[in-house]
Amino acid sequence: MSVVVPECCDDLKRERGRCLFNKEELTNILDGGPKLTEKRRRIEKMLINTPELFDDVSPDYLSHEDRYSNELRKATQLMTTLEKNGFTYNDAVTTGTGLWLLMDGNPLSLHISMFLDTIKGQSNPQQLQEWLPLAEKFKIIGTYAQTELGHGTFVRGLETTATYDSTTKEFVLHSPTITATKWWPGALGKTSNHAVVMAQLYLGGKCYGPHIFMVQLRDLETHRTLPGIVVGEIGPRLGMNSNDNGFLQFNHHRIPLTNMFMKHSQVTEDGKYVKPLHSKLSYGTMVQTRVGIVYHASRELSRALIIAIRYSAVRHQSEMVPGDPEPQILDYQTQQYKLLPHLASFFALRFSARALLEVFIGTSAGLGSGKMNMLPELHALSSGLKAVATNDAVKGTDICRLACGGHGYLSSSNLPRIYTAIAAGITYEGENTVLFLQVARYLIKSFRASSQGQTLPFSVSYLRVQPPSSHAPLMSDRGLVDALGAGVRWMVGEAERRLQQLVDSGHSPHAAWNACSVHLVQCADAHTRYYICEQFVDAVSKLGETVSSGVHEVLRQLCRLYILHRVIQTAGILLRCGAVDGKALTSIEEEECHLLATLRIQAVSIVDAIDIKDVFLKSTLGAWDGNVYQRIYEEAQKSPLNKSDVTQGYYQYLRPLMKANL
Ligand SMILES: CCCCCCCC/C=C\CCCC(=O)SCCNC(=O)CCNC(=O)[C@H](O)C(C)(C)COP(=O)(O)OP(=O)(O)OC[C@H]1O[C@@H](n2cnc3c(N)ncnc32)[C@H](O)[C@@H]1OP(=O)(O)O
Numbered sequence: 146m147s148v149v150v151p152e153c154c155d156d157l158k159r160e161r162g163r164c165l166f167n168k169e170e171l172t173n174i175l176d177g178g179p180k181l182t183e184k185r186r187r188i189e190k191m192l193i194n195t196p197e198l199f200d201d202v203s204p205d206y207l208s209h210e211d212r213y214s215n216e217l218r219k220a221t222q223l224m225t226t227l228e229k230n231g232f233t234y235n236d237a238v239t240t241g242t243g244l245w246l247l248m249d250g251n252p253l254s255l256h257i258s259m260f261l262d263t264i265k266g267q268s269n270p271q272q273l274q275e276w277l278p279l280a281e282k283f284k285i286i287g288t289y290a291q292t293e294l295g296h297g298t299f300v301r302g303l304e305t306t307a308t309y310d311s312t313t314k315e316f317v318l319h320s321p322t323i324t325a326t327k328w329w330p331g332a333l334g335k336t337s338n339h340a341v342v343m344a345q346l347y348l349g350g351k352c353y354g355p356h357i358f359m360v361q362l363r364d365l366e367t368h369r370t371l372p373g374i375v376v377g378e379i380g381p382r383l384g385m386n387s388n389d390n391g392f393l394q395f396n397h398h399r400i401p402l403t404n405m406f407m408k409h410s411q412v413t414e415d416g417k418y419v420k421p422l423h424s425k426l427s428y429g430t431m432v433q434t435r436v437g438i439v440y441h442a443s444r445e446l447s448r449a450l451i452i453a454i455r456y457s458a459v460r461h462q463s464e465m466v467p468g469d470p471e472p473q474i475l476d477y478q479t480q481q482y483k484l485l486p487h488l489a490s491f492f493a494l495r496f497s498a499r500a501l502l503e504v505f506i507g508t509s510a511g512l513g514s515g516k517m518n519m520l521p522e523l524h525a526l527s528s529g530l531k532a533v534a535t536n537d538a539v540k541g542t543d544i545c546r547l548a549c550g551g552h553g554y555l556s557s558s559n560l561p562r563i564y565t566a567i568a569a570g571i572t573y574e575g576e577n578t579v580l581f582l583q584v585a586r587y588l589i590k591s592f593r594a595s596s597q598g599q600t601l602p603f604s605v606s607y608l609r610v611q612p613p614s615s616h617a618p619l620m621s622d623r624g625l626v627d628a629l630g631a632g633v634r635w636m637v638g639e640a641e642r643r644l645q646q647l648v649d650s651g652h653s654p655h656a657a658w659n660a661c662s663v664h665l666v667q668c669a670d671a672h673t674r675y676y677i678c679e680q681f682v683d684a685v686s687k688l689g690e691t692v693s694s695g696v697h698e699v700l701r702q703l704c705r706l707y708i709l710h711r712v713i714q715t716a717g718i719l720l721r722c723g724a725v726d727g728k729a730l731t732s733i734e735e736e737e738c739h740l741l742a743t744l745r746i747q748a749v750s751i752v753d754a755i756d757i758k759d760v761f762l763k764s765t766l767g768a769w770d771g772n773v774y775q776r777i778y779e780e781a782q783k784s785p786l787n788k789s790d791v792t793q794g795y796y797q798y799l800r801p802l803m804k805a806n807l
């Protein structure tokens with residue numbers, strides 16, 4: 146398959162003709178630099194030239210089993226293509242390209258993410274030497290098996306046990322109840338022959354909490370399940386049905402002592418326990434995956450936005466002025482209000498994902514030299530950003546679907562598949578409410594520490610009880626972000642006051658926490674969004690020194706829209722704490738509407754600059770050429786029901802009904 150850039154329709158040609166900025170420059174910024182754009186395009190070219198990676202038939206028309214096999218075929222083909230051409234699977238993941246070919250539930254995704262990350266992050270040197278080459282070369286294929294039927298969120302409540310037998314120097318893995326059954330892990334059902342398993346460690350009758358174990362599940366030659374293990378697939382889900390999410394039970398299954406991951410905590414041969422430097426180091430793979438999910442969510446949102454914005458420029462409907470030609474639906478202010486704030490969100494999330502990655506890299510380097518002090522902040526930032534990014538990507542994708550009217554509901558628009566894939570992200574890797582409550586814990590602790598005069602880490606330093614007075618004028622970007630910060634400080638102070646009041650009136654701290662948890666989640670959400678605003682403003686201001694004025698202006702407008710929209714969403718809080726008044730809010734609302742009209746002019750060019758090719762968008766509505774109606778029509782012809790004029794169903798059911806004497 147070769148990349149042919151087709152002539153686009155007149156509407157899109159006109160839209161593209163209005164572009165006042167250098168698209169390639171914006172593409173480079175989004176990729177992280179020209180070299181990364183070039184690398185991404187090399188990978189794309191290679192993938193596009195591998196026809197086996199593309200579907201002949203939509204997965205919607207396949208049986209459950211064929212759907213899985215087809216995705217497995219493409220996943221294995223992807224891995225070998227990358228390897229043969231000198232790329233790693235990580236290259237395909239970090240550029241998004243590989244995932245888009247497989248995002249119906251790639252059965253190797255858990256292997257290349259959480260399985261490998263656990264080996265890299267939790268192994269001692271011997272284990273790393275033994276397992277990493279095998280896993281990297283796909284000699285063993287694994288998944289991350291933590292969640293059980295009874296417990297997902299509450300990791301300490303897991304029931305699978307790993308009991309050490311010092312006589313044989315083995316752990317005995319066991320699922321004592323039905324609720325101890327591992328449930329959900331991607332690729333566990335039929336693909337994986339290994340799993341990293343989270344289980345309660347028992348030594349001499351004492352429980353030491355959840356620890357991670359490498360467990361072989363299937364024979365490496367026959368792929369048959371090993372004795373003492375029951376494994377299978379959990380059945381259809383809302384989306385990503387080409388994966389084989391699975392279940393797993395152990396019946397006193399034995400593994401060697403050396404199969405406990407021993408980088409952070411150890412068990413000696415005689416059954417003694419050596420504590421880790423920090424009790425949550427074994428949760429490291431989850432933290433790393435949350436960091437990746439922020440990128441992933443922004444990428445999925447960007448696909449939906451490209452589809453909906455191009456379609457909105459091609460679709461004409463109704464009359465704006467009686468008797469005039471039907472306008473492009475993108476000209477309606479309400480359509481702009483649906484889509485453009487989410488376009489701004491995409492940019493905000495992309496810059497925040499990059500900032501989070503830097504915190505992750507810095508913290509990981511610190512851990513290597515025994516510094517644990519940055520771990521709580523990384524946990525809070527990664528939890529908050531994972532939750533906001535997935536919530537916003539899901540909401541944004543659904544708005545994109547709605548913005549495409551009826552055609553957005555078509556499978557061939559690809560919006561339903563993008564939606565169901567990213568919707569899972571709200572739940573997996575830490576359910577979002579639960580993650581926000583973790584952030585809230587950090588905020589309340591920080592607020593209290595600050596009241597006692599302690600210095601706060603950078604992401605919460607604005608919570609100081611006596612903030613330095615801001616010098617930025619209120620209506621400047623910085624001034625509005627400061628106002629948002631004042632709003633969060635007020636919310637956290639209010640939460641702390643309510644918690645204290647409940648405790649003072651006789652409630653236990655835990656009961657008080659639950660009684661304030663709605664407000665606490667709102668604090669965590671507001672704090673994370675304040676952080677995102679800060680990152681966006683900082684990134685745009687830093688870029689101002691290096692980019693052309695056209696690109697800088699577009700970024701400045703998107704950043705401004707993001708902030709204005711956020712201020713309006715938070716109006717109630719900001720009025721209550723006196724950070725803004727009604728007059729300021731009125732002018733902010735007016736400015737937002739004005740900005741929508743300004744950004745609309747270049748909206749198609751902005752989404753073009755995200756630079757996702759048609760083969761990765763996979764949408765009848767969002768293709769580069771805007772040839773929407775022809776594509777929708779051609780796609781419908783592929784329905785198996787259209788193979789014959791009269792279906793079997795007619796003879797079997799409809800005709801007898803019509804002939805019956807009712
Ligand atoms: C690269 C791109 C890839 C993108 C594509 C991905 C495709 C992959 C598809 C699917 C993958 C999905 C995989 C999964 O879902 S795996 C399962 C994930 N499960 C979870 O995330 C479970 C969520 N629950 C938890 O994380 C925890 O149980 C908890 C909610 C955090 C509570 O933990 P616990 O009960 O142990 O904690 P305590 O209440 O005892 O203590 C809380 C204190 O511990 C601190 N803490 C908690 N976690 C961490 C951490 N990770 N790091 C540092 N500190 C941590 C917390 O702050 C509390 O501290 P305090 O000082 O306040 O006491």
Ligand SMILES: Cc1cc2nc3c(=O)[nH]c(=O)nc-3n(C[C@H](O)[C@H](O)[C@H](O)COP(=O)(O)OP(=O)(O)OC[C@H]3O[C@@H](n4cnc5c(N)ncnc54)[C@H](O)[C@@H]3O)c2cc1C
Nearest residue numbers: 289290291292296297298329330331569572573574575578
């Ligand atoms: C598509 C998909 C793929 C997955 N892949 C994997 C995988 O590869 N490996 C793996 O191990 N797991 C996997 N999971 C499981 C996933 O990690 C869990 O479903 C997730 O962590 C949520 O846990 P839960 O299902 O127990 O939900 P629950 O914790 O039961 O949540 C149900 C409700 O209770 C609320 N709730 C729970 N605890 C609290 C609390 N403390 N305070 C307030 N509210 C609370 C939640 O907010 C939610 O509204 C996957 C899940 C999905 C959907």
